[in-house]
Amino acid sequence: MLEYQAAKDLLKNKIILVTGAGDGIGCAAAIEFAQHGATVILLGKTVKKLEKVYDEIIHAGYPTPAIVPLDLKGATEQNYIDMAETIAEQFGHLDGLLHNASQLGALGPFEHIDLTSLETIMKVNVTAQAIMTKALLPVMRKAPHASIIFTSSSVGRKGRAYWGPYAFSKFATEGMMQVLADECDETHVRVNSINPGATRTEMRAKAYPAEDPQTLKTAKEIMPTYLFLMGDESIGTNGQAFNAQS
Numbered sequence: 390m391l392e393y394q395a396a397k398d399l400l401k402n403k404i405i406l407v408t409g410a411g412d413g414i415g416c417a418a419a420i421e422f423a424q425h426g427a428t429v430i431l432l433g434k435t436v437k438k439l440e441k442v443y444d445e446i447i448h449a450g451y452p453t454p455a456i457v458p459l460d461l462k463g464a465t466e467q468n469y470i471d472m473a474e475t476i477a478e479q480f481g482h483l484d485g486l487l488h489n490a491s492q493l494g495a496l497g498p499f500e501h502i503d504l505t506s507l508e509t510i511m512k513v514n515v516t517a518q519a520i521m522t523k524a525l526l527p528v529m530r531k532a533p534h535a536s537i538i539f540t541s542s543s544v545g546r547k548g549r550a551y552w553g554p555y556a557f558s559k560f561a562t563e564g565m566m567q568v569l570a571d572e573c574d575e576t577h578v579r580v581n582s583i584n585p586g587a588t589r590t591e592m593r594a595k596a597y598p599a600e601d602p603q604t605l606k607t608a609k610e611i612m613p614t615y616l617f618l619m620g621d622e623s624i625g626t627n628g629q630a631f632n633a634q635s
């Protein structure tokens with residue numbers, strides 16, 4: 390998918406929510422979507438980071454984004470219901486949802502798994518995405534066509550020693566994608582997952598501290614798959630697991 394070339398106005402007039410939009414891949418996706426004409430809703434934990442992305446989008450002359458400060462760890466179902474209502478009021482519908490925010494947690498042997506950390510990772514990486522999607526589906530069904538992207542990982546497709554709760558959460562993410570895609574088959578909502586592959590971000594540096602980041606693709610470089618799945622050229626693509634770097 391690295392070779393996919395998106396038309397300049399691919400996402401014109403689309404409303405797209407990106408979680409974890411303040412940093413790394415989510416930040417790159419939000420800017421890329423805006424550059425291709427979308428109004429992006431920037432959801433994330435650290436307001437300062439979201440404001441920086443907001444300013445960058447405004448400065449570039451792209452459509453004015455919106456900011457939703459929300460920590461997925463503490464968010465309640467009511468938070469998502471309220472957010473869905475606000476989106477319905479302000480925009481009428483939602484065309485795209487990129488579930489990108491995740492926590493890595495500590496890597497290590499199975500016997501060292503910490504219950505609190507396991508519960509936090511499952512809450513942020515799985516439960517939050519399920520309940521947010523549930524709340525947003527009605528407003529997504531109001532779009533002519535809508536796209537939901539879940540973010541996976543290589544360790545969510547094949548288990549690997551010492552990747553613990555993060556890997557479990559990514560397997561659950563793939564499962565959630567498949568269940569929802571099957572339910573949405575033959576509807577105007579399509580659901581797919583992307584494994585970004587090794588990408589130059591804070592999370593990758595935390596997982597591989599000894600690695601030279603310059604050897605990795607940047608978040609911007611892996612954007613073609615994200616654009617393809619958000620744009621109308623992927624209408625009819627449903628339930629597929631993509632790799633952004635192949």
Ligand SMILES: NC(=O)c1ccc[n+]([C@@H]2O[C@H](COP(=O)([O-])OP(=O)(O)OC[C@H]3O[C@@H](n4cnc5c(N)ncnc54)[C@H](OP(=O)(O)O)[C@@H]3O)[C@@H](O)[C@H]2O)c1
Nearest residue numbers: 409412413414434435460461462490491587588590592593
């Ligand atoms: N980078 C890679 O090589 C790689 C490889 C495979 C999969 N992935 C996946 O790609 C996605 C993006 O990863 P990344 O490398 O860009 O990670 P990152 O640089 O750590 O960015 C993660 C983003 O998620 C947000 N986030 C984390 N916890 C949150 C919470 N509780 N509530 C709301 N937002 C939260 C962060 O916000 P704050 O900055 O405010 O904390 C940040 O904006 C993740 O799903 C990751 O698992 C990445």
